Amino acid sequence: MSLDFGLMLEKLPEILAGLWVTIWVWVVATALGAALGFLVAAARRYGPPPVDWLLRLLVEILRGTPFLVQLFLLYFGGPFVGLRLEPIPAGLIGLTVYAGAYFSEIFRAGFDAVPRGHVEAAQCVGLSRSQILRRILLPEMTMLVLPQCVNMAILLIKETAILSIITVPEMTMVIGAIGSQQYAFADAMFLLALFYWVLVEICGLLGRIAEARLSKFRFAA
Amino acid sequence: MSLRLFELMLWAAGYTVVISAISIVIGLGIGLLVCAAKLSPNRLLSLPATLFISFFRGVPLLVQLLLIYNLLPAVGISVPSVVAAVVGLSLCTAAYQAENLRGGFNSVPKGLLEAADMVGLTPWQQLKRIRAPIAFRLTLPALVNEAILILKASSLISVVGVIELTRMAQNLAASTYKPLLFYSVAGALYLVICWTVAGGGALAERMARVGRA
């Protein structure tokens, strides 16, 4: 290894700053993306048919094109339609919209996965439409889609690395820059890979723990 | 956009398809081996397979590509960037395909194998005649899905300098100063490719079912 760990240590504040950007961008984009996805799924389910068609088209376009191309379109194309964004806001918006498309599909499947009878039972005891949505569908669906949401969140940590291409100063960009300065790019990338690997494994572990603890709320019979 | 520039984009889209297809096929081969190793009772085989799957699914593809692209020359292997790109894409998809295959193999109902046992099929015959065909059918949708993921992920090899669809769009956007146009066209071409693969996959699934189940 030609990477100078003494020097790396000196750069620790920079690296931590990069890690911080990775984490907060990830958390915010995941949370906003999930919220957006839920709204889209609900609008497609309860809205008039044209809304459903339009949203479906948008979701299919977002799911059928690479995230990098979406990002380029937003970041480099945006200024031509009056949308001039700094790298971090551009990355955040791009990642949120991208995540929203995938989350909406997860929630759509979740709505369908709640057994019809559970809604009928709620109708029979007199719950209104909005009460059924809030008290029955939403919590039950959350339990059902939790594993997919965890997978999606993990996928999104990895997608944050792509933000380095539009110069968002997150972990990949920071460590890549340090590696280039020291002519030890491969070593730096190896270190970076280990970083992500540990991060993803930790998230996977937390997800599995959460899933195990919530399993009793799910339907057994 | 002049016809000539559009031709360039089409050519680059073709390149994207070819590189993705090669990576998927190589990845399927490696994935089968990794899956077999992971299912093996021998821990000397299953442990490395577990690590392989965990690493390549746990690290962003971009970082994998940058690592491989820079690591190969560092250990004295000098290859064109497109080879490094195919190696990176293949290893990444291999990890995912190994997991898909394992899921398929494990979903074959035990009773079918017990029935095969009772009529005297050997373990190898069971694998060949019962387990593998059923597992393949169960894995087909995941394989189609993976192909679409790799088609989209291949946009990242633009970063190591392969002139595929995304890189071509980038170059033309920069030289003509029309990013909206070229990234939109690139997006549309990706859509056409992905929807075609998805449609073909649905057709293949129907054909895999017909007359067999």
Next chain:
Amino acid sequence: MSDTAPLAPRASTAETPEADAAVLVRGVTKRFGDTEVLAGIDLKVPTGATTCLIGPSGSGKSTLLRCIAFLEEATTGTIEIHGDPLGFAEAPDGGRTRLSPQSIRAVRSRIGMVFQQFNLWPHMTALGNVCEALVTVRRMRRSEAEEHGMAQLSRVGLANRAKHYPSELSGGQQQRVAIARALALDPEVMLFDEPTASLDPELTGEVLNVMRDLAGSGMTLLVVTHEIGFAATVGQRIAFLDHGRLLLDGTPREVFGEPRHPRLAQFLETYLDRGAAALV
């Protein structure tokens, strides 16, 4: 009927000749596309008695029950619960007019429904399932609702399972919780849709016992069931459905006694052991 005083006994509202009918089904047909599932049903479910609805699979008995609960909308015909129309009211011209969602919910909340698949909400405890409507629909205070809910769980012998989630209960226990959930709203009629059909044979007894207790307490029950033994011993009226028509309607002795209707005899022979039918 007000939603705010659920536990007070209700007086019969309609002074019609049919006032003793808890459920009155008039000319109900149900068509799914081209298939006619119910071909004109008239049925009177007497108050304070247990009526059992029997018939072969696909005879339409579950559909009839679901129409009465307004989970399915009858294609034609009307349903009344103690004289109050549910879903549709008869118009002077002989047609039907659709009633408001509020009216539908108000009348429907006087019916308790027990499903074949239990349909307990998996993210709530047994007590949570029982109390849900008391809190969200009847606006009871949580503590009051829980007290009332515990009483219902005791009634089905499950007070000690109040804090358990559905996934932690056996099928028989889940179904008893579902019965408690329906009882909590103090319904005037309890509908059971094959309540033991998805239970293991050794678990059907506990559910049938709870139902037997309810029948003994003078509650109005309408039970779709394959348990002919239960129908013959607990049912005070038996309705036999075949191909969407009500072929027989009477006391167990009238329906099961000799001479038997040929379709009923065939049904009993095809679908059931003759031992159970011989109980009559």
